[in-house]
Amino acid sequence: MSRLLRRPVILAATLVLSLAALLFVNIPVTIIVMVVGVTVAVLVGRHQAGLFKIRIRPRGRREPLWRPTVQHQELPKPAEDPVITFAEPAIELFESRTPPLAHLQLSAGLRSQLDGFALGRTKRIVEAPDLLPHAAADAESWPHVEAAVQKTLALARARGVEIIPDGQNRLSQVLALSAAQGVLLAEWRQLEDGKTVWQGASAQIRASDAFTIQRISEAMERRQLPDLFGGIARRPQNFEVRLLLPYALASAFYSRLHGNPPRAFAA
Structure with a gap:
């Protein structure tokens, strides 16, 4: 100038x-x-004074744009995750929508921590990519998925549910996904605690597992109910079809706890 x-x-x-x-x-x-x-x-x-500068960007050159990445991180483990017993699940266990472990005298603060931790684990399980194909390719996991699906279908028929012949495959796929999620949760428990300890027919698990089972069931119920009803011709008025999802999940979870910890644990 x-x-x-x-x-x-x-x-x-x-x-x-x-x-x-x-x-x-x-x-x-x-x-x-x-x-x-x-x-x-x-x-x-x-x-x-050097306080006013005009920056000219060369033509044809663009600076790289910053793109934020969103990655879910599981919340820290609660200060206390009590050991509880988990018996072979009955479908009546899921009829009420009461909070998990309502019979235990857990403080409100601990319940909040357990539920927050369960929400994080639920997100990771529900959003796990290709969970069902991976389970089908795993010789250790798939038998538990198949057993849970057959057990759930047998219970549905025993309760008076009529399944559409052409829709049974669709119904089985829905139940298999829930069962695979239960298997994954059980393997996660064994990765953290090792081989499951049993008291008779009841497995020792963590309180957060009960919260996670409920949270997964709630999340999948919203997604899977249309496909679930798509395979059913008729159901009795006193039976809620939605209960088949948590029942399949919990049955597979219980069944997988009988097995050895996944190989990743041994490594």
Whole structure:
């Protein structure tokens, strides 16, 4: 910038032009001249002080755009995750929508921690990619999935549910996905605690597992009910079809606990 273009020079020129406008034109024009002159003087001063810079980006060159990545992280484990017993599931266990382990005197704070942890684990299980194909390819997991599906179908027929012959495959797929989620949850428990400890016919699991079973059931019920009903011709009025999903999940969970911990644990 030329040395002549300095703030005092601009202010002096503004004063002269303002007086000329006041004498020969009118007051509004005088005000405009003064505003423009003062603004130019301020910008020149900032430029000379290095506070006002114009950045010119070369043509044809684009800077990489920052794209945020969202990755779910499981919440920290609760301060306490009590050991509880888990017997072979009965479908009546899921009829009521009461909070898990309502019969235990757990503090409100601990319940909140367990439920928050269960929500994180539920998200990871529900969103696990290709869970059913992976389970089908695993010789250790798939028998538990198949057994849970057959057990659930047998219970449905015993309760008076009529299955559409052409829709049984569709129904079995829905139940198999729930069962695979139960198997994954059981393997997760064994990865953390090792081989399951049994008290008679009851397995020792963690309180957070009960919360996770309920949360998975709630999440999958919203997604899978249309496919579930798509394979059913008729059902009795006193039987809720939605109960088949948590029953298949819990049955597979219970069955898988009988097995050895997954090989990843041994490694």
